[in-house]
Amino acid sequence: MKRLSIIFALITLLTISLAPVVAQDNVTLRIMNYSAEQQEFYDAAVQEFTAETGINVEWETLSRDAYEETLPRMFDDGSAPDIFFWLGANRVLTVSELIDAGWIQPLDQSVLPDDWMSRWDDGVFVNGINIIDGEVYSFPFNDNKIWGAGYMYINNQVWVDAGLGDDDIPVTWSDLTAVCETVRASGPYCIAIPLEGNHFQRTWYPLAGVNYTDQFFDYQVGRYNVDDPRHLETFEYIQSLYEADLVIPGVNGRDETRAAMAFGEAAIYFGGAWMPSVFENTYEFTDVTAAAAPTPDDGLTGSLAQRNSENKYFISSTSEHATEATQFIEWMTRPDGYFAQNFLELGFGTLAYADNGAYITNPVMLQVVDIAMNQRPTMRVQYPEPAVECPAVASSEAFVNAENIRRNWEWEEMGLALTTGADFESVAQEIAAAKNDEFTATIEAEGISADCFAFPDWDITTNFDPAMYNMGE
Amino acid sequence: MSQIAAETVASKELVDDSTSSKKPKKTIPLSMRVKGWDYTWIVLFLAPFLLLYVGFTIYPLVATVWYSFHEWNGSGALDEFIGLQNYLDIAQDRSFWLSFGNTLIFAIVNTAIKLPLSLLAAIILTQKWMWFKRIWRTVFFAPLVIPVALAGLVFDFLLNSRGALNDVLTAWGILERPIDFLGTPDTALITIILISVWQIFGQYMIYWMAALQNVPESLYEAASIDGANEWDKLWHVTLPVIRPVATIILFLSFVNALKVFGLVAATTEGGPGQSTYVVSYFIYNQAFRDMPFRYGYASAAAVLFGVTVLMAVTLQGYFVRRAQH
Numbered sequence: 001m002k003r004l005s006i007i008f009a010l011i012t013l014l015t016i017s018l019a020p021v022v023a024q025d026n027v028t029l030r031i032m033n034y035s036a037e038q039q040e041f042y043d044a045a046v047q048e049f050t051a052e053t054g055i056n057v058e059w060e061t062l063s064r065d066a067y068e069e070t071l072p073r074m075f076d077d078g079s080a081p082d083i084f085f086w087l088g089a090n091r092v093l094t095v096s097e098l099i100d101a102g103w104i105q106p107l108d109q110s111v112l113p114d115d116w117m118s119r120w121d122d123g124v125f126v127n128g129i130n131i132i133d134g135e136v137y138s139f140p141f142n143d144n145k146i147w148g149a150g151y152m153y154i155n156n157q158v159w160v161d162a163g164l165g166d167d168d169i170p171v172t173w174s175d176l177t178a179v180c181e182t183v184r185a186s187g188p189y190c191i192a193i194p195l196e197g198n199h200f201q202r203t204w205y206p207l208a209g210v211n212y213t214d215q216f217f218d219y220q221v222g223r224y225n226v227d228d229p230r231h232l233e234t235f236e237y238i239q240s241l242y243e244a245d246l247v248i249p250g251v252n253g254r255d256e257t258r259a260a261m262a263f264g265e266a267a268i269y270f271g272g273a274w275m276p277s278v279f280e281n282t283y284e285f286t287d288v289t290a291a292a293a294p295t296p297d298d299g300l301t302g303s304l305a306q307r308n309s310e311n312k313y314f315i316s317s318t319s320e321h322a323t324e325a326t327q328f329i330e331w332m333t334r335p336d337g338y339f340a341q342n343f344l345e346l347g348f349g350t351l352a353y354a355d356n357g358a359y360i361t362n363p364v365m366l367q368v369v370d371i372a373m374n375q376r377p378t379m380r381v382q383y384p385e386p387a388v389e390c391p392a393v394a395s396s397e398a399f400v401n402a403e404n405i406r407r408n409w410e411w412e413e414m415g416l417a418l419t420t421g422a423d424f425e426s427v428a429q430e431i432a433a434a435k436n437d438e439f440t441a442t443i444e445a446e447g448i449s450a451d452c453f454a455f456p457d458w459d460i461t462t463n464f465d466p467a468m469y470n471m472g473e
Numbered sequence: 474m475s476q477i478a479a480e481t482v483a484s485k486e487l488v489d490d491s492t493s494s495k496k497p498k499k500t501i502p503l504s505m506r507v508k509g510w511d512y513t514w515i516v517l518f519l520a521p522f523l524l525l526y527v528g529f530t531i532y533p534l535v536a537t538v539w540y541s542f543h544e545w546n547g548s549g550a551l552d553e554f555i556g557l558q559n560y561l562d563i564a565q566d567r568s569f570w571l572s573f574g575n576t577l578i579f580a581i582v583n584t585a586i587k588l589p590l591s592l593l594a595a596i597i598l599t600q601k602w603m604w605f606k607r608i609w610r611t612v613f614f615a616p617l618v619i620p621v622a623l624a625g626l627v628f629d630f631l632l633n634s635r636g637a638l639n640d641v642l643t644a645w646g647i648l649e650r651p652i653d654f655l656g657t658p659d660t661a662l663i664t665i666i667l668i669s670v671w672q673i674f675g676q677y678m679i680y681w682m683a684a685l686q687n688v689p690e691s692l693y694e695a696a697s698i699d700g701a702n703e704w705d706k707l708w709h710v711t712l713p714v715i716r717p718v719a720t721i722i723l724f725l726s727f728v729n730a731l732k733v734f735g736l737v738a739a740t741t742e743g744g745p746g747q748s749t750y751v752v753s754y755f756i757y758n759q760a761f762r763d764m765p766f767r768y769g770y771a772s773a774a775a776v777l778f779g780v781t782v783l784m785a786v787t788l789q790g791y792f793v794r795r796a797q798h
Contacts, residue, residue, distance in 0.1 A: 069761060072547065089764035097765055101546055195656070197742045250634035250653025251745050265635075400765060406568050407763045416746030419656055 027324050028056040033085035033313075034067035037281035038348050048338045049331050055324050075103055075318070082319040083328065089403070091309035092385060095130050095137045096394050104314040106135035108326040119335050119353040123466065128387045128394040130311045138311035139333060140352035145380055146372040147350045149205035149214065149272045150304050153279070153364075154289045158267040162186035169291045173207075173237050176294040180246040183267045190246040192257035192266035193238075195418060198411040199254040203270040206293035208234045209304035209379065213460055216410055217399075219384055222454030224402065224439065226410050227425070227432040230302070235414060235424050237296075242418050251419060259283060273372075276364035277348045290367040292376045303461050304380040310352055382463040389469050390452035398442040402435040409435075537779075540772035547760065547768035559773035569774055571747050572755040573781075579666055579751060580730035587670045587677055588726055594674070595681030596707070610682075614675035621672070625739025628668050629655060655740050658748040665736050665749055672736075677726060684718040685711065720796040724789035731782055752778045 031042075039061045046057035060081070062070060067085075074080040080103070088094030098104045117125050120140060125131055130138045142148075154169065162183040170176040180190030193203045205214040212230035217223070225231060241247050248257065248266055261269035262283035269275070270293065279285040295301070313332075315325045332339045333353050340354040347362030350369065357373075360366055372379060387393040406412075409431050417424040443450060451470075458464050507515065541560070544553040563569050594613060598606055616624070631637050632654040639651035654664040692710050701709065712719075734753035737743060743750040743758075752774065760771035 072761060072766065076547065101765070102550075196744060248635070249651065251656030251741070252633065256633075404767070406566075407758065412744060412746045415744060416658060416748075419653070419745045420658060 026056065027321050028058060029083065029321055029324055029328055030081035031057060031059040031083040031328070032062070032067065032071065032081040033059075034062050034064040035348070036061040036063055037278060038346075041342060041346055041348065045332075045339050045342065049328060052331070053324075053327060055327065057328065075101075075316070078318055080316040080318045082316060082321050082325045083313055084316055085312050086314060087312065090399055092129060092307050093387065093394060094309075094311055095132060095314075096128070098314060099132060099137070103317055104137055105317045105319065105322055106132075106137050107139075107315060107329060108323045109136060111323055111326050112330055116330065116333075119333055121352075124308060124352065126308060126385070126388060128391050129308045129385065138314050139329070140308070140310035141312045142310050143350045143352040143356060144306050144310050145350075146356060146369050147273045147310070148304060148306075148380060149202065149270075150209055150293055150379055151271060151273060151275065151368055151371065152206060152291045152293050153261065153269045153271060153275050154291060155261055155264060155267050155269075155285075156287045156289055158183065158186075158188050158264050159289075162188075162267065166289075169289070170294045172297045173294050174297050177241065177244070177246070180241065180268075181244070184244075184246050188264060189248045189260075189266040191241060191268045191270070192248050192252070192260040193270070193418075194254045194257040195251045195415040196253040198408045199257075200411050200415055200418075202254065202272070203238065204234075204414070205304060206270045207238060208302070210293050210295040210300055210302055212302040214304045215383075217453075219386075219453065219455055220458060220460060221456065222450055222452075224432045224435040227428040232425055232428060233296070235417075235428075239418060239421070239424070243421065251415065273365075273368050274349055276362050276368065277346070279364075280347065280362070286364070288364055290364050290371060292371045292379065300376070300378070301461070303378060305383040306380040306463075307383050308385060378461055381461065384455045384458060384464040384469070386453045388466075389455075390448060392446070392448050393452055396443065396446055396448055398439050398446065398448070401442045402439040405434050405438055534779075537772045537775055540769050541776050543769040545769040546766040555769070559770045560777070562770065563773050563777060568747060568750065569752070569755055569777075572743075572750040572752045573778070575662060575747075575749060576731055576733065576751045576753075576778075578662065579669075579733050580727050582663070583666045583669055583730040583733075584723065584726045586666065587674060588723060590670070591674050591677035592681045594678045595685055596711070598678070599682055599685045610675075610679075613678050616672045617675045619672065621735035622739045624668065624672055625736055628664075629740055632664060656745055658745050661741055661745060661748045665733075665740060668740070669730070669733065669736055673729075677722065680718075680722050680725075681715075684715040684722070687718070688714045717793060717796040720792045721789070724785065724792065728782055728785050728789070731778075731785065 031046075039059075042059035042061065046059050050056055061067075071080065071084060071086070084103075086094065086098065086103075088097040090097065095104070117136075124140050125136065130136065130140075159165075159168075162179075163186065164179060164182060168179050168182075170179050183190040191203070194200065208214050208231060211234045212228060213225075216226050216231075218225040218228065242249075248260055252260070257266075258269060258271070258275075258278065260266050262279055262285035271278075276288070276290065279288055313329065315322050315329075319325055331337060334340060335354045340351055341359050343349070343351060344354060344356060344359035345361050347360065347365040350356040350360070356369060360369060410428075413427045413431065414424065416422065417427065440450065443453075455464065455468065457468060540551070542554055542556055543551050544555050544558075545551050594609075597603060598609055603609075619627075629636075633639070633656065634651040634653040638654070639648065642648040643651055652660060654660045688711055692714065693706055696706050696710050732753060733751050734757065737749050737751050737754045738757070741749045743754050756771045756774050756778070759767045759774065
């Protein structure tokens, strides 16, 4: 009995002494984002990671609105996940914003392979954008040549029911109006456009990007540009579609319009490269064709901005498992790893660090890839980054102050003009004037030259050549 | 309900006080009324409430005022003191004043529609001849238990340009073209007001019923003997007697309406344009929605708005006292 007691005591002591080691092995990482339709894939991915590393992972997804409201509160009460997804107000400067907010910490580079950065194209890790004081804070997740706004999706059934075929896919704005009239004559509306909040951007970007730019700031001349005649021309064209009763009327939300298109109430929805996945996973809708956005009748005269804007996953400042979180990021960003292969095969998007063409199997997603890479290779071009030209821009309040005059100003006024049929030009001039005044006043106060924001020698339909940076001189 | 009942009792007490206040009242000092362990018990019994009151009312109020003097995004150190700058910026912020105006319109129109209607319903439902009173009460009260988000969703479906209401109105030839009631600048705010009235109507009806049940039956009997008809009884008996409570209901209604948020968030998100932008939604957007968050700025807006509500509450006190005299 005495011997049994001694053995029991020894086992107890051993258990207590080993407890910290066991606890260390039982690290559970928490990851959050808002791609709820991809939850099943994340669950499978984290199982793979756990099997390989012994590190447990819980990957939680919420709806976007819920996520954007919940995450800040989680930082307030110290319950933020270890790794989180976030898009900043200025997506290029998301890292700076989140450092200012105290939300993030750098990746633990000691567990990253030396050649980790070579998984991406040259020039994507940039001081002031995703590297601050020599520390890497994030990495481009989605590729942004293919990934992004700018595509037109067609409900095949509605198209066929209207007597239209593959040859009728509109190439110009005049074509679009003509096919829309045909669709409308057959019953359904032609286009589903969301106007609630700032969701009008989903239609605006593709159509403005073929005429001029999707940005409300002109990086050729360095000014706010919603009053530019090319933007006004695009707006008037969209307004003409409303006036002709070709667009589902009223102020509808993003999900309502997507559903309306998927369920055959409209033939066309303009959206980003993520739509094939959203259609399939949210609405079980696959009878869809992706096409390039129709251009003005005189052809493609603009471009969408390809910016260093895909730094989306971060390690939270409150995480006590930065090393394990970095291990996960290293695993997630293996170009031929489980995550990349399955993410691409399932059609969830394109990745900045993988060979997208090699793994994508979703036929609609392949159409999207083909549009961006072959059919219209200049639909999205690299834009200059003022923060690279002049590092002081990274901490400038100029854009923020201009936006703070009235947030979502352009979207709200465009939505209003579309629902009322009112003239937008005078409002656009008011917006541009107010923002430019505030912008100029701020950079003057900050001692930043207006030249930092203007790249007059760059043609907006071509990739910006980094050799054109003057580096603040 | 209990708040109204309590305030009714309080108002009666105030009336009693006012009649007896003709004679100067002798105040007994606290030291004579409370002795020995009583102090300890008083403190012990008050402590939980005081703790909660300080923690959940006083502290947030003081903190909000303090934040409003800072440039702060809600996280990290509160170290950028900017004095009154947030207030100066808000004074020039058209969105804030527009939302302020919309909020006032919402509160005034909502109250102007809701109170007479709910009073009318309460009068009818307190009549002896009225059948199925309980069923009617339940019917009117039911919307109150529906979550605002769900109500918003339902009305969004009912009232959009492809919704059921438009189908009916166009089928009957009342409308030539469908109207997106929540998506048209001219109709959005009034539509939200009407949804709000539909939802809260039952609550105010119960308030009125509580007030009406406090009118002594003997007054009606006396009025009947004097030859008064139902209309005379309403104007000369019911309304004068319930006037003090009516004043309280009026201001409760107004102050509650000033806090409108959920319906706007669930239906229009402040749009189209800024047609339904209200102060609470403005504050929410600045503090929690649009990056970078402007917690300090939102706090300043909240303080300004809070002062307005406080003024309304103070006015309430003034009018209640007047009504009681």
